[in-house]
Amino acid sequence: MPGSRTFRMENPEMFQLSIDRLKMRGVEITDIAEITYNLQKPYVKDLTMEICVENVKKVILKREVQHAILVGIDLDMLAEKKLLSEPLQTIVESDLSLFGVDEIVALAIVNVYGSIGMTNFGYVDKLKPGIIGHLDNEGKKDGRVNTFLDDIVGAIAASAASSIAHNYLK
Amino acid sequence: MPGSRTFRMENPEMFQLSIDRLKMRGVEITDIAEITYNLQKPYVKDLTMEICVENVKKVILKREVQHAILVGIDLDMLAEKKLLSEPLQTIVESDLSLFGVDEIVALAIVNVYGSIGMTNFGYVDKLKPGIIGHLDNEGKKDGRVNTFLDDIVGAIAASAASSIAHNYLK
Amino acid sequence: MPGSRTFRMENPEMFQLSIDRLKMRGVEITDIAEITYNLQKPYVKDLTMEICVENVKKVILKREVQHAILVGIDLDMLAEKKLLSEPLQTIVESDLSLFGVDEIVALAIVNVYGSIGMTNFGYVDKLKPGIIGHLDNEGKKDGRVNTFLDDIVGAIAASAASSIAHNYLK
Amino acid sequence: MPGSRTFRMENPEMFQLSIDRLKMRGVEITDIAEITYNLQKPYVKDLTMEICVENVKKVILKREVQHAILVGIDLDMLAEKKLLSEPLQTIVESDLSLFGVDEIVALAIVNVYGSIGMTNFGYVDKLKPGIIGHLDNEGKKDGRVNTFLDDIVGAIAASAASSIAHNYLK
Numbered sequence: 246m247p248g249s250r251t252f253r254m255e256n257p258e259m260f261q262l263s264i265d266r267l268k269m270r271g272v273e274i275t276d277i278a279e280i281t282y283n284l285q286k287p288y289v290k291d292l293t294m295e296i297c298v299e300n301v302k303k304v305i306l307k308r309e310v311q312h313a314i315l316v317g318i319d320l321d322m323l324a325e326k327k328l329l330s331e332p333l334q335t336i337v338e339s340d341l342s343l344f345g346v347d348e349i350v351a352l353a354i355v356n357v358y359g360s361i362g363m364t365n366f367g368y369v370d371k372l373k374p375g376i377i378g379h380l381d382n383e384g385k386k387d388g389r390v391n392t393f394l395d396d397i398v399g400a401i402a403a404s405a406a407s408s409i410a411h412n413y414l415k
Numbered sequence: 416m417p418g419s420r421t422f423r424m425e426n427p428e429m430f431q432l433s434i435d436r437l438k439m440r441g442v443e444i445t446d447i448a449e450i451t452y453n454l455q456k457p458y459v460k461d462l463t464m465e466i467c468v469e470n471v472k473k474v475i476l477k478r479e480v481q482h483a484i485l486v487g488i489d490l491d492m493l494a495e496k497k498l499l500s501e502p503l504q505t506i507v508e509s510d511l512s513l514f515g516v517d518e519i520v521a522l523a524i525v526n527v528y529g530s531i532g533m534t535n536f537g538y539v540d541k542l543k544p545g546i547i548g549h550l551d552n553e554g555k556k557d558g559r560v561n562t563f564l565d566d567i568v569g570a571i572a573a574s575a576a577s578s579i580a581h582n583y584l585k
Numbered sequence: 586m587p588g589s590r591t592f593r594m595e596n597p598e599m600f601q602l603s604i605d606r607l608k609m610r611g612v613e614i615t616d617i618a619e620i621t622y623n624l625q626k627p628y629v630k631d632l633t634m635e636i637c638v639e640n641v642k643k644v645i646l647k648r649e650v651q652h653a654i655l656v657g658i659d660l661d662m663l664a665e666k667k668l669l670s671e672p673l674q675t676i677v678e679s680d681l682s683l684f685g686v687d688e689i690v691a692l693a694i695v696n697v698y699g700s701i702g703m704t705n706f707g708y709v710d711k712l713k714p715g716i717i718g719h720l721d722n723e724g725k726k727d728g729r730v731n732t733f734l735d736d737i738v739g740a741i742a743a744s745a746a747s748s749i750a751h752n753y754l755k
Numbered sequence: 756m757p758g759s760r761t762f763r764m765e766n767p768e769m770f771q772l773s774i775d776r777l778k779m780r781g782v783e784i785t786d787i788a789e790i791t792y793n794l795q796k797p798y799v800k801d802l803t804m805e806i807c808v809e810n811v812k813k814v815i816l817k818r819e820v821q822h823a824i825l826v827g828i829d830l831d832m833l834a835e836k837k838l839l840s841e842p843l844q845t846i847v848e849s850d851l852s853l854f855g856v857d858e859i860v861a862l863a864i865v866n867v868y869g870s871i872g873m874t875n876f877g878y879v880d881k882l883k884p885g886i887i888g889h890l891d892n893e894g895k896k897d898g899r900v901n902t903f904l905d906d907i908v909g910a911i912a913a914s915a916a917s918s919i920a921h922n923y924l925k
Contacts, residue, residue, distance in 0.1 A: 262842070288512075308751065309699045309855055315843040316856045320826070328838055332772070333825040342458070343584055345530035345819055346826045349863040352533070353856060356696040359649045360515035363522070367537015411648065414513055432672070478921065479685055479869045485673040486660070486686045498668060502602070503655040515649055516656045519693040523686060526866040529819045581818065628852070682798075683924055685870035692873070700858035707877015754853055 260302075263311045266318050270394055271383070276376035277301045280402035281409070283374060284365055289413045300405040304354070310401065313353045317393030324390040340384055340392040347393045351400035358407035365403035370396065377402075430472075433481045436488050440564055441553070446546035447471045450572035451579070453544060454535055459583045470575040474524070480571065483523045487563030494560040510554055510562040517563045521570035528577035535573035540566065547572075600642075603651045606658050610734055611723070616716035617641045620742035621749070623714060624705055629753045640745040650694045650741065657690050657733030664730040680724055680732040687733045691740035698747035705743035710736065717742075770812075773821045776828050780904055781893070786886035787811045790912035791919070793884060794875055799923045810915040814864070820911065823863045827903030834900040850894055850902045857903045861910035868917035875913035880906065887912075 264274065278297035286292050304310055323329055324337040336344050348370065355362040373381050377395050384391030434444065448467035456462050474480055493499055494507040506514050518540065525532040543551050547565050554561030604614065618637035626632050644650055663669055664677040676684050688710065695702040713721050717735050724731030774784065788807035796802050814820055833839055834847040846854050858880065865872040883891050887905050894901030 259842070308853060312846070312854055312856050313859075315840075315846075316830070319839055319843055320830075322840075323833060323838065328833065329829055330825075330832075332769070333829055336822070336825075343531070343581065343818060344822055346822050346860065346863060348530035348534060349823075349859060350856065352530070353700070353859040357699065359697065360518035360522070360693070361513070363533070364518060364537040364540040367534040368541040370534040371538040411513060429672070478683060482676070482684055482686050483689075485670075485676075489669055489673055490656070490660075492670075493663060493668065498663065499659055500655075500662075502599070503652075503659055506652070506655075513648060514652055516652050516690065516693060519653075519689060520686065523689040523870070527869060529867060530863070683871070683921065688870035688874060692870070700855035700862070701853070703862070703873070704858060704877040704880040707874040708881040710874040711878040751853060 259308070259311045260306055263305050263314045266314060267398075270318055270321070270391075271380070272376060272394070272398055274298055274301050274305075277398055277402045278405070280369060280375050280377065280399070281405040284369070284402065284406040285409045289409060292409070292413075296409065297405060300408045301401060303408060304358075304401050304404045307354075307357060309357055310354045310404070313350050313400070314397055317347070317350050317397045321390045321393050324392065325388060337392050338390055340381075340390075344392075347396045350393060351396035354397065354400035355404055355407075358404040359411070361410050362400075362404045362407035365406045366400050369399040369403055373399075429478070429481045430476055433475050433484045436484060437568075440488055440491070440561070441550070442546060442564070442568055444468055444471055444475075447568055447572045448575070450539060450545050450547065450569070451575040454539070454572065454576040455579045459579060462579070462583075466579065467575060470578045471571060473578060474528075474571050474574045477524075477527060479527055480524045480574070483520050483570070484567055487517070487520050487567045491560045491563050494562065495558060507562050508560055510551075510560075514562075517566045520563060521566035524567065524570035524574055525577075528574040529581070531580050532570075532574045532577035535576045536570050539569040539573055543569075599648070599651045600646055603645050603654045606654060607738075610658055610661070610731070611720070612716060612734070612738055614638055614641050614645075617738055617742045618745070620709060620715050620717065620739070621745040624709070624742065624746040625749045629749060632749070632753075636749065637745060640748045641741060643748060644694070644698075644741050644744045647694075647697060649697055650744070653690050653693045653740070654737055657687070657737045661730045661733050664732065665728060677732050678730055680721075680730075684732075687736045690733060691736035694737065694740035695744055695747075698744040699751070701750050702740075702744045702747035705746045706740050709739040709743055713739075769818070769821045770816055773815050773824045776824060777908075780828055780831070780901070781890070782886060782904070782908055784808055784811055784815075787908055787912045788915070790879060790885050790887065790909070791915040794879070794912065794916040795919050799919060802919070802923075806919065807915060810918045811911060813918060814868075814911050814914045817864075817867060819867055820864045820914070823860050823910070824907055827857070827860050827907045831900045831903050834902065835898060847902050848900055850891075850900075854902070857906045860903060861906035864907065864910035865914055865917075868914040869921070871920050872910075872914045872917035875916045876910050879909040879913055883909075 278294055278301045281297040281301060282294055324334060327334060329337055355366045369377060377399050380391040380395040383389050445468060448464055448471045451467040451471060452464055494504060497504060499507055525536045539547060547569050550561040550565040553559050618634055618641045621637040621641060622634055664674060667674060669677055695706045709717060717739050720731040720735040723729050788804055788811045791807040791811060792804055834844060837844060839847060865876045879887060887909050890901040890905040893899050
């Protein structure tokens with residue numbers, strides 16, 4: 246039975262640490278699940294927030310996702326502390342629209358969930374619903390950088406939506 | 416002048432043939448350019464349809480894009496002629512939402528234009544503006560299959576938008 | 586328990602059909618598992634062919650992988666029957682080195698398994714070990730086209746290697 | 756002359772800065788060009804080191820590539836200064852084989868050059884020819900981290916090889 250074993254393998258400490266790191270930056274699992282809910286509700290009529298929360302957690306169990314969370318949040322925080330070298334410091338601090346490494350790190354999450362994850366990510370990256378818009382605005386304030394985090398949150402929400410689509414649509 | 420050399424290199428017959436193939440399936444360059452215009456207008460204030468048409472053409476000059484057009488349109492037409500094997504015939508004919516090879520072929524186009532291309536593609540793939548929505552609806556009619564074409568058109572429009580962003584934003 | 590449910594969900598008929606389609610084109614699961622074995626043996630000392638076969642099967646359980654198999658084999662067979670339109674017919678028939686849609690379809694498989702899958706795929710795509718080299722040579726004979734199949738086989742082998750790495754390396 | 760217009764557009768300071776940053780970490784353009792030469796020599800008989808150097812420079816003119824260089828080298832140097840948070844600090848310092856964000860950042864470079872770039876990257880990432888092997892070994896020494904840099908160098912070399920293939924093969 247592949248699943249139960251996978252569950253054991255992908256270690257619980259890293260899962261908890263990833264959740265804690267997101268929380269520390271102001272992101273709750275339910276904030277992400279809400280975006281997933283709105284993405285998938287039109288297609289899955291019996292969708293509940295509980296299912297969305299469960300699927301967001303399943304996404305965060307993946308090693309690729311945990312690593313992307315760690316790298317992205319570290320880069321944001323290093324930018325807040327002005328520890329990046331120039332011109333990268335200015336680019337990340339100002340969330341320059343032509344900077345694409347943030348989306349690339351998010352892609353590492355989304356790729357694992359196939360092409361539905363990818364189109365959903367593009368969509369939320371542009372419309373910035375819920376917590377994503379909040380992070381984007383917060384990142385414009387002095388001393389706060391969310392350049393990588395908003396993309397990572399969008400990628401997790403989009404991936405959970407894709408996971409639901411693959412399990413609940415026939 | 417980059418174009419002239421690029422043009423020589425990436426042969427003009429294949430460019431014209433790709434344009435003709437799109438036209439044969441009901442897609443004009445201006446239809447694609449219109450989507451590009453709407454995507455990029457909010458960010459580039461002096462944007463004109465002429466610039467968009469030029470950038471759509473630049474995208475179609477790329478070999479990867481020409482190949483994706485040829486493969487996608489052939490698969491749609493083979494499905495119309497019931498020449499795919501089952502269950503692929505039914506999957507492509509009905510544009511099954513969990514089928515992702517169409518988006519994957521479109522990704523071959525979008526990848527070349529970096530992460531802005533990718534998020535724009537996700538966005539239009541979901542909202543289906545202009546000709547994309549038209550193709551999507553037309554594909555639901557008996558005897559007509561646009562499963563690959565609508566994604567390819569979205570990918571070209573998104574790539575042209577990305578190309579404009581990289582040239583006109585600082 | 587996510588696994589057992591995933592197992593149920595991703596339907597068994599499509600799994601069997603994918604295996605049969607590969608066999609019909611001369612590819613046994615053990616042929617693919619052998620490539621996986623050679624890729625991963627240097628890193629996992631207790632690796633057995635049995636583990637490799639199990640992981641190749643796990644890869645083929647994924648819907649994205651099944652769809653890529655169906656599309657790729659159909660395109661090869663349509664080319665054998667001269668049913669593609671020109672110039673695509675000639676491009677696929679001759680396995681033109683600058684044609685990249687075959688690798689793109691294979692990427693749809695590999696992406697699901699993260700970046701280890703991707704580098705392993707690049708490696709086998711270039712060295713063509715075992716059945717991949719056999720398919721490549723066979724595809725050069727009159728009347729036989731394996732343009733998509735050799736990449737798909739490489740992608741499945743590389744993905745299984747990645748899956749093993751994620752489960753057996755700490 | 757494609758370069759001159761592209762050059763104006765995608766600013767020369769960032770190009771020079773990227774070259775300088777690579778040199779500061781021990782990587783010369785000719786080191787990268789040598790890998791490109793060995794990758795492409797079997798396919799392009801008149802290939803010279805001069806052509807390879809020119810194509811490596813063309814790759815580094817791209818904004819995506821410059822950004823990947825800046826982010827990757829900064830992460831390596833921050834790890835050397837123990838400025839990443841745990842467990843990321845240990846993961847990057849030890850170049851953990853299951854960490855994939857380094858390959859993902861490299862993919863941002865390679866994607867721009869289509870599927871030939873991608874397979875070449877997988878190949879050099881596994882075989883580690885020339886400067887890549889040197890960086891990999893150097894990174895195992897105390898106080899030195901090249902976790903991101905070796906992948907970035909491989910990606911630039913592979914992209915230049917792809918660029919040559921597209922221009923010199925028919």
